[in-house]
Amino acid sequence: MAFWKELLSNTSTDAETQFDRLKNRLFGRLEAHKPYRIIYYRGFGSPSAVWLKGRVLRQRNLSTPSDRDTFWQNLLATYQRFESDEVPGVTVRIEAFGQTITTVTDKEGYFDVTINPPTDLPVGRAWFPVRYSLDNVVQTENELNENRPIGVEATVDQIVVKDGHLMIAPPYSHFGVISDIDDTVLVTDATNLIQTARLTFLGNAYTRLPFAGIAAFYRALQSGPVTTLFNPIYFVSSSPWNLYDLLVDFFRIQGIPKGPILLRDFSFSTKLLASEGHHSHKLAMIRKVLDVNPKLPFVLIGDSGQQDPEIYSQVVRENPGRILAIYIRDVSKDQRDESVRELIRTTEAYNVPMLLVADTVAAAEHAASLGLIDPDTVPEIRADRRADNEL
Template sequence: MPFLPTAPVRIQPYFGYRNRERLRITARALRSRVGTFEKRGKWRAAKTMLGQFASHEVAEFPVELEIARPGIANRRHRGLTDEEGFVHFDIRLEPDWGYDEQPAWETVTFHWSAGEGQQCLDAHVLAPGSDTGLAVISDIDDTIVETGITGDFRKVVRNWRRVLMQMPEERIIVPGADVFYNALGGGEVLALGEGHAGESQPATHRPFFYVSSSPWNLFSYLVTYIRGRGLPLGPIFLRDWGLNRATFGSESHGAHKRAAIDGILAAYPELKFALIGDDSQGDLTAFADVALDNPGRVRAIFIRKVGERMSPEELTAKAKLKAANVPLWVGDRYDTGHEFLASIGLLTDDEARAIVETVEQTDPRRAV
């Protein structure tokens, strides 16, 4: 049964990304209110979170995407939402659609017609810089935050209170994750507010991409969390989540992440990547497969250790990475990874070294 069937249609944009040839961005047409994640009591928090899921997707809804680049005329591209309300744009760019020197967030604009008339909303697309040589792909669940929202149905039920009653500011960041991630290539935070298609603003020093098995309904929640915890912001690859084996099984988690990572690597064949994950969903074995299937593309792998011991599959993956000369860090605290960063040449500037010194002066077990 649809929720809020008479509410006006709004467009939920997700972060896009582009290379020199193609621009990709997704949005969703919903009949729902925009949630604000403010800490105002547990019942208000539960109502806010339930509202993220109690939305009515609008199928076959026309949406236009406006893109622009200095010196190039604005272009509009028309799309139609699918049965889940998603509209996917994969646009071939003109030959002179190049990069700035440093990574940047570029503004695009969605247009649609609703009950109030013509509507528009800005969205953002990440573009690497012409000087970019390394990008970062990170897991979210149990890597930067213990979400409790993935896994089988029993795990979801067991963690329902955390999911429904804690706002982003109440979630405890994995100790040291903010400093560690910024050492890898943090930088400017995407500014909020209205802009115009074709405008841009600085992004992180290195492009960041997040891959998670969480549902698209939690996109705004996760963006609020990442922003609030001072982590580098980047496109987030989530998935449509149904109550069935196809989306609750562990195999589906791995398949979704692998497909997302393969798509990112294919979009940027000139870049190398650092991969960050944890051992709660087999990230080490999955990342090893990525590295071995793409020789020379994976600069380093970082695994936060959550479990007590490595599985036979993980030990095999570790041995394969060693044989392939792919640097691997495994640890339970990010502050112990700074020497590893330096040893493989990922701390190359004074700013990064200053961040590492901050890590050494901080209690890694504190709850930030």
């Protein structure tokens, strides 16, 4: 079985490489008329190191979603997200903290760098600006402005620039939060492939639904027991980077606190849907978050539908004393619940409570009992749950 899995994986990887070469050969001239786009993903780090990632594509701007979008508009937007024309080998200039560094995109158009911030960061600040630009790449204003009337030419060339932000947990943060997204924050039904595809491909940031009360609960966790605090929240998912803009819009619309969103590359590899790929990706991202915040304890939030309990219990074993609590939303059948309860007994041996909860309020009440959130926020979370359930 291992031989066939490896053969299929290698074959699919070769097919993807050949497809990219063929696409670049056949459509290179057409793609030359598409504007360059720098897609940046929110960076994060510590006072000693910051991780930045992004991508360069030839892509038109996606239309702004609305709650009135039709089936076909949503389907077109999904097609545009996944039909990305990556730009390999282009130099990206990054400016942050008064420093300037350059890096080169890989064959999929991604860039990935680590920078060292200055030692005198403002104590009360969590978000910092960063600017991305493309070296030796200019395009006309006509290329950048897709709404310019046909026949109206522009003669001004512009450098391709994108402004973004990165997050560094302030020294007064009491703890951090690492949260799954699918079936934890966002209703996805990840155990049902057809339903997941329908929600992902035919919905948008307005039509997708949050779990009831989740926005108020995450705001309470970010504020902690004292509302002047800022506890960083990191979102980790095995969803592809192609869905990044949808998730950013969804969090903004629902009032969920802003934080880095860590996804993974989409490819034809058999590992994309395999459980080991899901496990290894999420574990690697969680380890990265823990590594850049070596003195910060964490709360972990996930669901029972896939492997969050297994991944989180491994994190507990690898990081004794650093995990304060684990909340697992119960979205699975009874036979799965029993295996989760076994993992709960495992984490108890490390004095880490792992709760299998039916809803957000149950998690919030326990968090309040541990002093993780202000008890006065629990009524707001209950009200938020009721309001979400009425949608």
